[in-house]
Amino acid sequence: MVSKSELILVGTHHKTGTVWMSSVFFRIGKLINIPMYNISKGHLGPSKEDKIRVIENAMADNKRAIIYDNHSQFPLDDIKEYPIKGIRVVRNPK
Numbered sequence: 001m002v003s004k005s006e007l008i009l010v011g012t013h014h015k016t017g018t019v020w021m022s023s024v025f026f027r028i029g030k031l032i033n034i035p036m037y038n039i040s041k042g043h044l045g046p047s048k049e050d051k052i053r054v055i056e057n058a059m060a061d062n063k064r065a066i067i068y069d070n071h072s073q074f075p076l077d078d079i080k081e082y083p084i085k086g087i088r089v090v091r092n093p094k
Contacts, residue, residue, distance in 0.1 A: 006063070006064045006065075006082070006083045006084070006085065007055065007058075007059070007064075007065060007067055007079065007082050007083070007084045007085070007086075008034070008064065008065070008066045008067065008085050008086060009067050009069075009074055009084060009085070009086030009087070010025050010066060010067070010068045010069075010086065010087055010088075010089075011068075011069050011070075011071075011072030011073075011074065011086065011087070011088040011089070012068075012069075012070050012071075012072065012088070012089045013070075013071065013072060013088075013089070013090055013091070014070075014071070015091060016089050016090055016091040017089060017091075018070040021068075021070075021089055022038065022068055022070070025066050025068055026066075026068075028066070029066045034062070034064045034065060034066055035058065035061075035062055035065050035066070036065070036066040036067075036068055037054050037055075037058050037065060037066070037067050037068065038068045038069075038070075039051045039054050039055070039067055039068065039069050039074075040068065040069050040070040040071060041071065041073075048075050048078075051069075051073075051074070051075050052075050052078050052079065054067075055067060055075070055079055055082075059082055072088050074086075
């Protein structure tokens with residue numbers, strides 16, 4: 001499938017500002033009119049299949065979407081057909 005859509009993946013890990021990053025990218029999305037979908041466990045997509053469904057629906061509706069996961073568990077093998085950009089936030093305890 002060829003798509004002109006673009007996914008912007010934002011991944012974090014436990015204790016790396018997950019709530020902060022979620023709010024930052026939600027606000028960025030609102031400012032530039034790009035929807036953000038939280039596919040973290042316990043939100044829209046608790047299983048891999050649910051995450052894929054959310055991503056496919058987002059891409060069907062929009063040209064761009066921010067996809068957020070607070071454990072950086074994106075189903076990358078199953079969303080190869082979409083152009084992807086992303087950021088992963090990690091914590092350096094030093």
